[in-house]
Amino acid sequence: MEILKTELKQSTAIAPDQRKLKKTKSRSFQAELFARFSIAGFALAIIAAFAYSYMASTMISRFYEREGIQATENFAQLSALALLYDSGENAKEAALATLNFPSIKHVAIISAENTILLDEGETNEKILSSLDKSKWLDSSARLFPSSKATWQIAAPVYTVFNDDSDPDLTLDDEEIEETYLGYVVIQVDTSEVRSFQLDIFLRNLVVGLGYGFAFAIILSLTLRRLLKPMNELTSVMEETTDGAYKSTDIDPEASLEVIKIADVYNQMISKLAERDQKLRGQKDLLETEVALRTSELVQARDTALEANRHKSEFLANITHELRTPLQSILGYTEVVKEVLEDEGIFNCEKDVDKITHNADHLLSLINSILDISKIEAGRMEVSSQNVNIKSLLDRAVDTVAPLIEKNNNELKIITNDANSAFLVDEKKLFQILLNLLSNAAKFTHEGTITLSAAIKNQNLLIEVSDTGIGIDQEQQEIIFEPFRQIDGSETRQFLGTGLGLSITMHFTQLLGGEMKLSSEVGKGSCFSVSIPKKTDLSDSTDNH
């Protein structure tokens, strides 16, 4: 039965965890995969676009540079005559032809003496016109540092001697000699290059993004197709969490892992359904047994209550029946005593006193039984009236004074604010005080008993403490039960019915208050009673 309960607990405990999972994992596996792969795909596409653009830009830049260098070297070859004649006119056609290149905006021929012989075309940048022969390592053109918007490419112009290459002049193996004549310089407008580079970059970016989108679409379709069996399995699992054990149809086209998961899931669901079926059977059985037991218990309780009521009624009736003859005994004993005193027969007085004393004790016992019976039967009535607490305390002290003196105890009374009227059932409060003081007197020898009373916050606080034998913890728990005494053994030292504290507790509760006990064995006990002030004079009956 215990195992069954544990399993039920576990099965019900899973549901909140699942709900928690649902909350924390807000994105599906498919969405997660799609997001990550898409980001990676886009990133790759854009990086590839950037890389390709960079490479293409570099190649274009180099191409334009090579074109510029080639054009400059060609122009240099055609400029020799202009430099030889010291006349730019000789190279004007070549200059115009060079300027026909879309990116070349400015050409110039500068002599070895740095005289500008020809200056065609226009750019915002000043043309290089002060290069000397040392700038040239060979006859190749060079790109000189210039602004971002313009390149300046210059090439030296040499005239070559002894370059008459002909097989029939092999004997003429004179070393080739060059004479430096000057140089040419062209300015290349790089705006076209940059525009081209930007165009390539934008096209690549568009292609890259297009690729990224295409990749995302294909990825989405692929993921949807791949994860369809898993999503179906998840749906089935979600339905299962609602209590309906549902197995899934295994898609033969799904991936091996999904088929395996589905298979394992189906096996698990089958076992769970079987176990659930068993649990339901056990639960039904349990509920039947509980109902049966409850019925028996109710019946037993009702029987017990009935028996208790009968007992109380019997006790009330029997005590009433006992009190009547006992009152007669006491009355007649008093008469006998008075007769004996009148007759002067004093030697029988002690015996008569014993009869009176035992009859009183018996009466007290019967009264106590009557009280407890009334309480248990719910017939104890409460009757409130304005009571002078101080006088009530005095009366109680007077009543128990013989008992206190009997055990050589000292009684201290502390009544600070108790000299005022308090709306309460006087008899019950008196009985409470009497019981507590008599108990203290009974269990204290040659000690001190302190009675304190105060009215605070519409509450009457009474405290009776002693330096008696005290009550251990175990007995403190049962001391308020009827017919219980501190010493319940057959050889007990203290007399009593064991009803005093039980009645005191019931009276306190009837008055709407509460009683507390603090005690330590060998050091004494302290009973605190707190009773609220009644707000009206109406009576009430205990219906417990």
Added chain:
Amino acid sequence: MAFLCLLISTLLSQSVIAANAPSSPIKTTVILPIATGAAKMIYDEVISGIASHPELEVSTIAISSTENVAAVEERIKANESELIIAVGNRSYKLAKALTTDILIIAGGISGKPNGIPTVSLTGDPAPAFKELKRIAPHIKNIRLVYNDEINGWWYTRAQKVAADYDLKVIGYLATDIKEGVKLYEQLLDDATPKTSAVWIPLRSVVPSKTILPLLLEKAWSKKLAVISNNPSHTKLGGFIAVYPEHKKMGDQLAQFATQHFNGEDIDRIIGTENLNFAINLRTSSHIGIRLSAKERASFDKIFPTQR
């Protein structure tokens, strides 16, 4: 008496035989550059021309561009050479650096001779003029830009022989490249179609590569005959080219060297007498010279190349 007469006649005949008998050949070292392929063939032709002369006992030293002069001297000494013939400009430069007292003769160089007896690579004007007059008799004057130091000797020689061929050589003396260029411009202005020809020397103060495009263009437009020592110029549009026949040049070189060795009083520099000729028929037609098949056959090279 008869015996005496016989003896005397025998002795006389012996002395005559001794006087007419060839003296021992001149030990000659020919310095030439190390060459391969077509270039080697040309040098071999020159050497064979030199070696064809029995007066010379020829041994050769092939030099690299970084040849050690002292090592060459050692070999010359080992050959007990009496004569050195340097073929080509590189050999000529090395020969000039030799410290020996042996007579040095240069052959096949294009630059200025600098005192060494030389058979120039430039053709002698006489056979060139002869050929020119044969195919273009209407040409009356030949104009050239020259530099005294480089090709003054040729100009002088040309002037000397021109009259023999009813020609006049008009020189434009240039001292530097810029002046030379301007003189070429003047020359072209001065030249008259049909009667004038422009001569491009092998070596000039103006590099032919620089001036050639302009010169050919203007000459074409003025229908002037352009004569050069470089067949490539003819290929590009010149009229005729005059260049040496290598074996015969070797022969001439050997003869020239022998004469100098024997102390004969001859010129310090002469042009190659045995020449080859190249012609551009398109240019020829353009300037109004029509050649018969026989005339064409006399040329060693004809441009444009006929298939």
